[in-house]
Amino acid sequence: MKDKHLIELIDVSKAYGGDVALSHVDLYIKDGEFLTLLGPSGCGKTTMLRLIAGFIMPDEGRIEMDGVDIANTPPYLRKVNTVFQKYALFPHLNVFDNIAFGLKIHGADKAVVKRKVESMLELVNLKGYGARYVEQLSGGQQQRVAIARALVNEPQVLLLDEPLGALDLKLRKEMQVELKNMQQRLGITFIYVTHDQEEALTMSDTIVVMKDGVIQQIGTPTDVYNEPKNPFVADFIGESNIIPGIMLQDYKVRMNGVVYDCVDKGFGRNTEVDVVVRPEDIDIVPAEGARVSGKAVSVVFMGVHYEVDVDCGGYEWIIQTTDYVERGQAVGISIPPDAIHIMKKTKQTNLFDAVAYPDDGEVEFCSQRFACAGLDAFETKDDVLVAIAPADVLLVPPEESVLTGVVRACMFLGTHYEVTITCDEEDWIAYSQEYMESGEEIGISVPADKIAVSANETN
Amino acid sequence: MKRTDAKKPKSAGGMHVRRSVFAYPYVVWMAVFIVAPMLLILYYAFTGDGGLTAGNILQAANWDNMRVLLDSVRFALYTTVLCLLLGYPVAYLLSQMKKATAALLSVFFIVPMWMNFLLRTYAWKVLLGAFSNMLYTESAVLLGMVYNFLPFMILPIYTTLIKLDRSYIEAAADLGANPTKTFLKVVLPLSMPGIISGITMVFIPSTTTFAISQLLGGGKTMLYGDLIYMKFITEQSWNAGSALSVILLVFVLISMTFMKKAERTTGDEGGGRLW
Numbered sequence: 001m002k003d004k005h006l007i008e009l010i011d012v013s014k015a016y017g018g019d020v021a022l023s024h025v026d027l028y029i030k031d032g033e034f035l036t037l038l039g040p041s042g043c044g045k046t047t048m049l050r051l052i053a054g055f056i057m058p059d060e061g062r063i064e065m066d067g068v069d070i071a072n073t074p075p076y077l078r079k080v081n082t083v084f085q086k087y088a089l090f091p092h093l094n095v096f097d098n099i100a101f102g103l104k105i106h107g108a109d110k111a112v113v114k115r116k117v118e119s120m121l122e123l124v125n126l127k128g129y130g131a132r133y134v135e136q137l138s139g140g141q142q143q144r145v146a147i148a149r150a151l152v153n154e155p156q157v158l159l160l161d162e163p164l165g166a167l168d169l170k171l172r173k174e175m176q177v178e179l180k181n182m183q184q185r186l187g188i189t190f191i192y193v194t195h196d197q198e199e200a201l202t203m204s205d206t207i208v209v210m211k212d213g214v215i216q217q218i219g220t221p222t223d224v225y226n227e228p229k230n231p232f233v234a235d236f237i238g239e240s241n242i243i244p245g246i247m248l249q250d251y252k253v254r255m256n257g258v259v260y261d262c263v264d265k266g267f268g269r270n271t272e273v274d275v276v277v278r279p280e281d282i283d284i285v286p287a288e289g290a291r292v293s294g295k296a297v298s299v300v301f302m303g304v305h306y307e308v309d310v311d312c313g314g315y316e317w318i319i320q321t322t323d324y325v326e327r328g329q330a331v332g333i334s335i336p337p338d339a340i341h342i343m344k345k346t347k348q349t350n351l352f353d354a355v356a357y358p359d360d361g362e363v364e365f366c367s368q369r370f371a372c373a374g375l376d377a378f379e380t381k382d383d384v385l386v387a388i389a390p391a392d393v394l395l396v397p398p399e400e401s402v403l404t405g406v407v408r409a410c411m412f413l414g415t416h417y418e419v420t421i422t423c424d425e426e427d428w429i430a431y432s433q434e435y436m437e438s439g440e441e442i443g444i445s446v447p448a449d450k451i452a453v454s455a456n457e458t459n
Numbered sequence: 460m461k462r463t464d465a466k467k468p469k470s471a472g473g474m475h476v477r478r479s480v481f482a483y484p485y486v487v488w489m490a491v492f493i494v495a496p497m498l499l500i501l502y503y504a505f506t507g508d509g510g511l512t513a514g515n516i517l518q519a520a521n522w523d524n525m526r527v528l529l530d531s532v533r534f535a536l537y538t539t540v541l542c543l544l545l546g547y548p549v550a551y552l553l554s555q556m557k558k559a560t561a562a563l564l565s566v567f568f569i570v571p572m573w574m575n576f577l578l579r580t581y582a583w584k585v586l587l588g589a590f591s592n593m594l595y596t597e598s599a600v601l602l603g604m605v606y607n608f609l610p611f612m613i614l615p616i617y618t619t620l621i622k623l624d625r626s627y628i629e630a631a632a633d634l635g636a637n638p639t640k641t642f643l644k645v646v647l648p649l650s651m652p653g654i655i656s657g658i659t660m661v662f663i664p665s666t667t668t669f670a671i672s673q674l675l676g677g678g679k680t681m682l683y684g685d686l687i688y689m690k691f692i693t694e695q696s697w698n699a700g701s702a703l704s705v706i707l708l709v710f711v712l713i714s715m716t717f718m719k720k721a722e723r724t725t726g727d728e729g730g731g732r733l734w
Contacts, residue, residue, distance in 0.1 A: 076637050
């Protein structure tokens with residue numbers, strides 16, 4: 001890997017008919033690195049890949065390759081090649097002609113085409129398969145043909161859009177190793193899109209974690225795993241205990257009423273923070289003499305380790321350990337200082353554009369009227385901005401509320417779940433004591449005195 | 460518990476109606492209106508003077524009649540080529556549009572088909588007579604045929620193109636093909652099943668068509684369909700008419716075999732076949 005920046009995305013935004021797919025993204029990709037775009041579906045990772053491939057143009061920003069802006073260059077003039085999610089192998093051509101497609105388009109002579117295609121077939125372990133048609137190949141073989149078809153053009157960058165998604169687990173593992181080896185041997189820059197965090201950790205030099213069109217963290221697999229920047233990254237990559245805490249002073253954090261030593265500083269005194277502790281970093285110790293003790297409420301054998309849930313009164317720690325404990329047994333836990341990762345608290349508020357109706361004591365947003373106090377300063381039909389804290393959003397059964405939405409994500413934050421709900425194209429953040437399935441329908445209500453109204457200056 | 464379990468299959472069996480029952484009305488229809496007439500044609504074609512004979516066929520296969528058949532095939536070829544040249548771009552443009560726009564526009568192609576084709580052809584006769592001196596020429600016949608058969612070319616090609624996975628086009632662009640090359644190397648070959656369906660659906664009906672040539676050609680252009688019509692209706696010679704029909708049937712079967720072969724070699728990806 002060289003330090004040269006091969007591709008740079010500068011302040012790139014992209015929306016599809018009002019839906020933001022990417023929002024002011026900056027990213028550089030070094031020559032020869034294996035970079036993974038990781039995130040849940042709809043996070044913008046595929047949009048970013050398609051922007052680099054040239055299938056779509058950004059609404060704003062620049063995409064530079066070797067210092068030249070290529071944001072508006074059509075894909076056939078770019079020195080990148082793509083391995084498509086469903087391979088997109090041409091069904092009317094055999095394996096040889098599929099791989100030869102790019103070479104022939106660029107007018108390479110027959111002998112060269114034959115030599116290059118044959119050596120590609122050898123590289124992907126498909127020697128002798130040239131005359132077969134795509135439909136005669138298994139998923140794994142099609143995958144290799146797709147890779148060969150892209151690599152034969154000797155691109156500077158290979159883009160891979162969830163290329164292993166359609167393969168079974170065993171084949172996927174094999175292909176992960178093969179892809180990584182291939183990338184190292186050929187020294188080509190790989191940009192790899194996946195939602196599989198394990199895949200990202202195994203293969204990448206750099207991981208870019210994304211959510212809602214925004215980059216959450218860029219770093220090496222070790223960085224991203226050990227020092228997640230926010231609860232989303234911690235939750236998305238690996239299993240974790242995420243607990244709200246208070247940073248009392250440098251190197252001291254209080255969680256769940258207990259003060260722990262840690263290795264972080266610079267958060268100021270008595271600051272609210274989120275604390276991440278990986279389940280494998282917690283040690284189980286004898287209950288006698290332990291600073292923190294609790295009861296093992298669940299013990300599950302996972303093959304290499306046991307996963308033990310320890311209830312310490314108010315908080316349930318997930319612990320991975322190779323030592324067996326009995327269910328119901330009283331155990332002590334010990335968390336070494338370097339296992340405690342402190343993150344700035346992500347404060348979220350629900351903000352909506354609304355219209356005031358002071359005469360009725362109501363505001364209208366998300367196509368619904370809500371009773372609201374504190375509207376005296378506004379005229380009827382004034383555009384206003386309402387702010388509602390997630391803790392004030394009440395989740396009720398859908399039939400009990402005029403406003404209903406669909407749960408899009410639910411993340412455990414130690415003492416409660418943070419639920420993202422989409423209704424009427426707006427996203428709500430709410431807190432809940434119970435886990436909610438994605439796709440579940442839920443009613444939303446807000447007490448009148450919890451809606452903060454302010455003048456909407458943008459209009 | 461056990462007893463109810465044992466009962467279940469029996470009661471279900473009593474209620475069971477074999478699905479093939481629903482095909483019976485059609486089978487009857489087919490027997491009466493397709494198989495029986497065919498057998499009648501064969502009967503009339505190979506009998507005469509109270510016995511079996513190949514005389515009708517041999518008589519029908521004379522040079523004059525074969526020239527009419529060749530003429531019909533020539534017309535059908537012109538029609539097919541013109542329909543393809545006009546229809547492919549239309550189908551392509553429709554496939555590139557938004558679904559709603561395409562649906563609206565395809566109404567313009569489909570609505571005329573709701574009208575009987577004789578009515579449409581009469582309309583052309585009036586129009587051509589009033590606004591041009593084309594009426595009663597070969598061009599008028601060709602115009603009438605292209606007009607009547609064009610939708611049968613557009614629809615199967617459109618169906619194939621609309622089903623064409625966009626990722627193939629992206630893959631071609633990704634591998635360095637500009638839009639022209641992408642069209643020639645990927646879109647066109649992958650729409651072959653639709654093209655072949657279209658050709659089949661235009662070529663065979665236009666080989667056997669009649670009435671259009673009578674109405675717009677004024678009897679100067681005699682097509683094979685007109686010839687059969689003449690033998691049956693004007694001359695009341697069922698044996699001669701049947702013999703001509705059998706010859707046409709054989710010709711159509713041979714052409715169909717070729718089309719099927721072509722279809723098989725292009726593979727069935729895209730699935731634009733209507734039958």
